[in-house]
Ligand SMILES: Nc1ncnc2c1ncn2[C@@H]1O[C@H](COP(=O)(O)OP(=O)(O)OP(=O)(O)O)[C@@H](O)[C@H]1O
């Protein structure tokens with residue numbers, strides 16, 4: 001079976017900054033690939049390439065086995081790849097329902113917008129996520145950060161025909177909504193969609209992911225199937241365990257021993273020891 | 277008591293947004309208040325103001341600027357300016373006039389060629405903006421200067437004069453005048469045809485903005501171009517189309533001038549671009565884009581027309597016209613700002 005989305009040796013620079021180097025990634029139907037890494041590791045850059053917002057400088061990008069070079073996100077959307085961007089890509093002054101359908105408006109004859117259908121769909125899709133909006137006509141800028149995130153996710157889920165790309169979708173969410181989003185990811189997988197899920201949180205990634213790509217300063221430092229790695233190893237890889245330990249030493253030196261002891265314990269639990 | 281429980285079953289948070297609030301947050305609300313206030317002011321101070329013939333003059337004055345304000349307001353909602361709009365009206369009229377006269381064509385041929393040339397100028401503005409990625413303010417300032425120079429230079433070179441030759445006796449003139457510059461009698465009053473075009477253009481623009489996909493895209497590219505692009509809106513195409521829309525309005529206004537007056541003065545039009553922008557801003561369009569309405573721009577143009585003519589009917593010194601327009605601009609924008617801030621809370 002060919003992968004829905006396949007990146008091979010992809011690199012990308014912004015001027016003199018090399019944001020991404022030699023990254024490979026494969027998402028099949030019914031598969032969730034998690035991308036993890038520190039701030040600035042290049043995760044958003046990676047998904048912007050997948051989404052068609054940036055073009056890769058090196059390597060190849062294939063969709064359904066065919067090489068592509070998207071000129072705009074429209075091209076990616078037309079191939080069924082929908083994305084939730086970290087900065088959400090909403091227009092603050094526009095009503096919620098117009099944002100929901102922006103770029104993929106539903107129309108009835110003569111080019112008229114099917115306003116009723118779009119309003120209703122927006123309300124229903126958000127309700128399904130546990131967001132009960134007072135009014136889908138209010139400007140999206142007046143929603144809370146988490147509500148806005150839910151709109152962006154609901155939109156991608158609604159339009160993502162084949163592949164769903166989520167850049168830190170759970171970052172601003174409450175416990176309940178984060179749970180709903182994780183359940184959405186599982187549902188999408190069961191419907192046969194491919195999912196690329198970016199997160200800082202290994203506790204969100206591990207339960208839903210089939211494969212894990214860990215990035216560090218633009219390079220891949222691990223690409224593992226779920227049965228090759230434990231949650232603890234994943235966390236350790238991500239957190240750059242050594243730095244956690246360094247912090248413990250520093251805290252000890254300044255006398256905050258209780259906190260230091262706790263950190264040491266954390267480090268030990270994660271499988272990082274002094275003689276590592 | 278029963279009333280309260282019945283309403284309690286709906287979302288209790290909804291109570292804060294009643295119909296009055298909805299009216300208050302409309303972009304054109306401030307302008308509407310301003311228009312009513314000015315109407316009352318001139319009705320009281322100028323006896324002639326309420327006569328139907330004077331009012332027809334007010335509407336005419338409003339319509340000539342209102343037609344341009346339609347295109348300019350859509351462009352402004354899309355986040356851009358067009359400083360070349362004022363001289364483009366003259367360019368358009370000159371093209372039609374010079375082409376018809378020099379080649380002794382039916383004036384309709386000149387009108388059609390002018391449409392093509394003017395739309396090309398609008399597309400040029402848009403393409404330059406997209407290519408250079410400079411602010412549209414700079415790009416259209418450049419085309420403004422170039423057009424202003426070309427209007428004079430070409431006219432002098434072709435006619436040996438700063439004005440175009442009269443085409444009043446040429447084939448097709450009367451029928452074209454009927455479309456662009458005639459008068460329609462309604463209940464004993466003659467109303468200029470531009471008034472109906474103005475209303476028609478405003479209605480079409482309102483429909484486009486609120487009920488079509490293109491309208492959605494216009495708000496989106498003005499409100500946040502990066503987000504719009506990320507969700508698949510063709511940002512460059514939308515912006516170029518908006519510049520072309522301004523050019524279309526400029527063509528129409530140019531045709532009106534051509535058929536309403538015996539000759540076109542090639543040095544005119546300079547400065548009018550600001551009046552179009554003022555109409556749009558008084559009508560509630562945000563300078564930063566992403567917010568506004570075509571109806572607002574029409575109310576802005578109506579205010580312009582009332583001030584323009586009302587001063588004359590009130591017997592005041594017309595030198596004060598710009599002073600009043602500036603005051604109206606200040607009042608309307610402050611009112612818009614305050615009202616929106618309060619209503620959104
Ligand atoms: N448009 C840009 N121009 C220049 N540099 C950029 C641009 N976008 C990102 N970068 C740089 O590329 C690197 C990777 O950024 P990216 O946004 O992909 O990180 P990230 O892994 O998503 O981080 P975070 O977890 O904070 O979201 C960073 O060093 C960043 O400064």
Ligand SMILES: [Mg+2]
Pocket residue numbers: 043044045086167
């Ligand atoms: Mg990021």
